[in-house]
Amino acid sequence: MNIAALKRLKITEPWFDETERKAVEEVLASGQLIQAERVREFEQLFAHETGMDHAVMVSSGTAALHLTMLAFDIGPGDAVAVPDFTFVATANVVARTGATPIFVDVSPETYNMDVSALREVVKQMVASKGANGLRLRMIMPVHQFGLPAEMDEIAAMAKEHDLLLVEDAACALGSRYRGRRVGAWGAASCFSFHPRKVITTGEGGAVVTNDACLADRLRALRAHGFATPPRQPELVERGLNYRMTEMQAALGIGQMGKLPVILERRRRLAGSLTSALAPVRWFLPPRVPAHSSPNWQSYVGILDECVDRSRVMQRLADRGIETRPGATAIHRLKTYREHPAQGQPACPVSAMLDVRTLALPLHPKMEEADVARIATELSAIRA
Ligand SMILES: Cc1ncc(COP(=O)(O)O)c(C=O)c1O
Known part of the structure; x- marks a missing residue:
C-alpha cells in the first residue's frame, strides 16, 4: 500500500463552506470588524440553542471562564473545586484571580469529576471553616470530551453547601444530561469555539446565564468595564478587552446552521x-x-x-x-x-x-x- 497517497486523517477538521466564506467576506467589505450586529445575532442564536436567557460572546473559552470568575468576584482566599483531568485553562482561570483551584479526582468510566471524591473535598473544606486560609466558594465541573458530568449530584451538593456552580462546558455544545441541555445547571456556563470543538470560530467563547444582572456585568467586563447601551456609557468596572470580532461571529452564525x-x-x-x-x-x-x-x-x-x-x-x-x-x-x-x-x-x-x-x-x-x-x-x- 502506498501510505503517502492515503488521505491524512486529522484528529479534527473544521467544516466550512460557501456560507461561512460569504459571511466573512461581507464583514470585510462592511469595514465593521469589531463587536456589533453579527455578535448580537450570534448571541441570540446561541442563547436559543442552549435554552438560556442570555449569551455573552467573547474572544475564547478561556476568556469566558476568566470573565465568569471575575463576575463572581472569585479571588484570594477563595477555593474552587475543579476536576483534575481537564485542559489547563479550567485551573489557570481560577489561579489567575488569586484564588486556589482544588483538584478533584475523576471517574475512570466517564473521565468526569468523581462524585464521591467531590463529596469528600466539599466535606473537608466545609468542616475546616477556612482554617487553612481557604474558603470553598465554587464547584466548576467540566463535561469532558462532551460527555456530561453528573450534574444532579453536583448541583445538589452545591445547593446544600451554598456554593456557586459554574459549568465548564467548553467541549459540550449540544450534549444532554437526563434529556436536558448542558449549561442549564450553572449560575453561568462557559463554551469554547476553538477548532477542536463541535462548532468553531477559530478562537471564540461564550458565557450563558439566566441572570440578567450577571449578563450585564459580563458585557461590561468584556469591554474594558464600560456599561453597555442603553445604560450610560460609563466606566462601571475595571474590565478587559475580551470582545469577539464580527468575523468570528459571522463564522459562528454559519456554524450554528450546521x-x-x-x-x-x-x-x-x-x-x-x-x-x-x-x-x-x-x-x-x-x-x-x-x-x-x-x-x-x-x-x-x-x-x-x-x-x-x-x-x-x-x-x-x-x-x-x-x-x-x-x-x-x-x-x-x-x-x-x-x-x-x-x-x-x-x-x-x-x-x-x-x-x-x-x-x-x-x-x-x-x-x-x-x-x-x-x-x-x-x-x-x-x-
Ligand atoms: C475543558 C476546557 N476548558 C476550557 C478550554 C479553553 O477554551 P479555549 O481554547 O477556547 O480558550 C478548553 C479548550 O480548549 C477546554 O477543553
Missing part, C-alpha cells in the same frame, strides 16, 4: 468506531451512561497498562492517522506540582488517564471508510 448535522454525524461515526474497535482488546472505548447523550467532541479511549502509547501514536502517524493524548492530570504540571494547595487530595485515576488515554480522529467530514481504516490500523498493532 450544528444539527454535525451532531448527527459525530454520533453516527462514534457508534461506528465503537463497533469497529471491539476486536482491539487493548483499547477500551469510551463508555456512555444511559442517561447521557454526548456530542462526541472527542473520541477518547483507554489503553491497557502494558501498551506503549507513544509507540501506538507514532505507528498511527506513520500510517497517516493523527491522534492525541486525552487530557492532562493538572496536579502533575510543573507549576501546580511545585505549589500544591493545602489539603489537595490525591488524584490517582486522573494520573492514570493522563498516561493511558488516546483520542482518535472524529469529525463531520469523516466517512465510514475512515472508521474502517482506523480500526484496521489499530487491529494490526500487536500491543
